[in-house]
Amino acid sequence: MEDDSLLESFWAVTRRLRERTKITLEPWHVSPSQSRALGVLSRHGEVRLSVLAERLHIAPRSATEVVDDLQERGLVERKPDPTDRRATLVALTPGGVATAAAIHEARATEGERLFAGLDPADRTELARILNLLREAR
Amino acid sequence: MEDDSLLESFWAVTRRLRERTKITLEPWHVSPSQSRALGVLSRHGEVRLSVLAERLHIAPRSATEVVDDLQERGLVERKPDPTDRRATLVALTPGGVATAAAIHEARATEGERLFAGLDPADRTELARILNLLREAR
DNA sequence: CCTCATGGTGAGGTAACCTCAGCGTATCGT
């Protein structure tokens, strides 16, 4: 009963978060999954496509697709890996760096008002509990 | 920075929740979206398709699809609404009632171990904070 | 009774995933 409503609450909050994310990203015409990839790339720099996939928790084939789209928009580029000719390195272009930074900024101010609305103590609590859930087996 | 990891944590937990839900539902060959519909129907009984859509936060057209699938599996049935011949009522069949109950049971025991792993105080805290987030404008 | 609104659905589209097979490249055992 209680768990039931917990799950429901979780689901409701997730939905709101998704809606907000979508709205925040609109100005850049970047989808949520693309923005996640930009985030990984700006945190890790140049990485192999397979590593990108791993960080995003998606199949390598799916990463190929995300990278295709970002490349078409000129936000990332593929380079050969000098140490392994099978592999491709993916890196942000200058435009990609700028976009990633702008999005990061926007999320911090606009998008996450949801969390910002909590008082600091509650935010800490929430973070603690989420990390418990994250690591529970 | 802190909000960033909050968002990330939230996302990670959501993913784990989705994985678990999928696994829990496997024995019944019911998809997550179908199970949500079964849940609504077992809580509300017979409802109009449009009401079902509203409860699920999806477009009426999408509800049509979910109901199609559930009907094919014999878990729900469509009946004419005696008060409005345009409308269709959707109701669980006896099999649907049984399946919905079984799934509810399974989620309470198996699926939500994630939350069950928290101690009761943390569960209460989490519920309180999630409800704040839910209602924040 | 004529107009306009409403409930459901066919047609067709999208995002974000997936698997499977294949091609080219690397690595390892003998």
Next chain:
DNA sequence: ACGATACGCTGAGGTTACCTCACCATGAGG
């Protein structure tokens, strides 16, 4: 040195869970 095996990426094609738009039948108001 070389053949078998494993790995990195991508083409082809599929799935899930949504969406909008147009339409049809029915209902409700002036």
